[in-house]
Amino acid sequence: MKNTTTYLDYNATTPVDPRVIESVNLYFNEFYGNASSLHSLGNKSKTAVDTAKSSVATLLDTESDNIYFTSGATESINFALKGLALHPNNSKKHIITCHTEHKAVLETCKYLRSVGYEIEFLPVNKDGSINLNLLKSSIKANTLLVCLMWVNNETGVIHPVKEIGKITRDAGIYFVCDGTQGVGKLPINVMEAEIDILCFSGHKMYAPKGIGGIYINRSITKENKILPLIHGGGQEDGLRNGTYNVPLIAGLGKACEIAREEVSENEEYIKQLQDFIEDELLQIKGAYIHGKSTPRIYNTINVCIPGLDTEIFIGMNNDIAVSNGSACSSALVQPSHVLLAMDINADDAQSSLRISMGKNSTKEDLELLIQRLKNFILIS
CATH class of the missing domain: 3.40.640.10 (Type I PLP-dependent aspartate aminotransferase-like (Major domain))
Incomplete structure (x- = not known):
């Protein structure tokens, strides 16, 4: 299947x-x-x-x-x-x-x-x-x-x-x-x-x-x-x-x-996707990217959309795989220890989504996520 x-x-x-x-x-x-x-x-x-x-x-x-x-x-x-x-x-x-x-x-x-x-x-x-x-x-x-x-x-x-x-x-x-x-x-x-x-x-x-x-x-x-x-x-x-x-x-x-042969090609491709989705996310009222002002890897975005209930969003959109924390601790209903250590308040930490991309990701994947986020914000 x-x-x-x-x-x-x-x-x-x-x-x-x-x-x-x-x-x-x-x-x-x-x-x-x-x-x-x-x-x-x-x-x-x-x-x-x-x-x-x-x-x-x-x-x-x-x-x-x-x-x-x-x-x-x-x-x-x-x-x-x-x-x-x-x-x-x-x-x-x-x-x-x-x-x-x-x-x-x-x-x-x-x-x-x-x-x-x-x-x-x-x-x-x-x-x-x-x-x-x-x-x-x-x-x-x-x-x-x-x-x-x-x-x-x-x-x-x-x-x-x-x-x-x-x-x-x-x-x-x-x-x-x-x-x-x-x-x-x-x-x-x-x-x-x-x-x-x-x-x-x-x-x-x-x-x-x-x-x-x-x-x-x-x-x-x-x-x-x-x-x-x-x-x-x-x-x-x-x-x-x-x-x-x-x-x-x-x-x-x-x-x-394979990684050694393709690392430069993957970085160039995925970085374009990162730039695209960050621009789209930052058009959402109040949204901001954690760590944006410091060097970050090209495949990861952790975005806070204040007031977003990430657990409900993920549950309602289970055909889209994103995360509201580390996969190793995602079963714990509590704010991310990483974001709390960055002096992010608990409400914003719980309103944050991690989007991480790979070599099979597409612009269409990101457009679907953005549309679902906008729709969810409208009905919330």
Whole structure:
């Protein structure tokens, strides 16, 4: 059955690219061997893992042996933060993060605080940006790491990762970055940005759900400064044990290969859509865009239309997929923690919609959304 939904929720998840599906199916149906087995089918699967690792590394401008596969960004974030903090070789107990981070970071930090770590949350400005001078002054003698995301999942605000990387490198501390909304959409060289650990998911970049990865700077693994979360058969150099999910790994590798080839084309196309819909939205009385005055990614708009009941609007227009918050917390009937941290009042936060586009989005999709919004405002 053909999907008739107008999909504008790409920050929540993306459709899997048909070329990725083809790659995944090959390793489900034909080359189904265990990548740790020595026979020919096992060797083909191991080759697929190695090829995918190379594709991920190329996208991030690093070496293959810095890449490890996980089930997604949430696992990667847990691995990064707990793996560094709980390692006996790391004695520092102070962690710096930010109020607008994803729940995967906030909840992991909450756990670490419960076992004795000091967690410092940086505030953000009204536009969602952080004060780099405040970041510098927050670093102490016992600071272990800074954990700040690359692109905010709700507003699209981009943090200056190169500047953050320089600050952390000069201070001799780790920089952990949630790259989930940036990988595959924006070019990055993790070494140039001086990121020590970068976490990401496949399903935000046209790969399947349930697969993701983590870049770990070789100096961390070489000096044995990170603990595995999962112990077992020694896969991934003993850092992420368990049987390789070869089909999904192959799919992630293919998605990274496609992203590298198409990233500039996608950005140019989607940015035109962003400009179009923002112009249309701002014609609605009282509407404003969160984070508009600071660098944002080209596919995301978080708009406040004061008085708009977003829950009722989404319920009445369930053939249009938009969001009134992060997909990971959308079941919670409460204002977005990201918008509240930006000093947006609770009423405006609850009157805000996130529109996130992808390479399959069209101008007609956006025109339909605008028309539905105008109709809903008229009858409200």
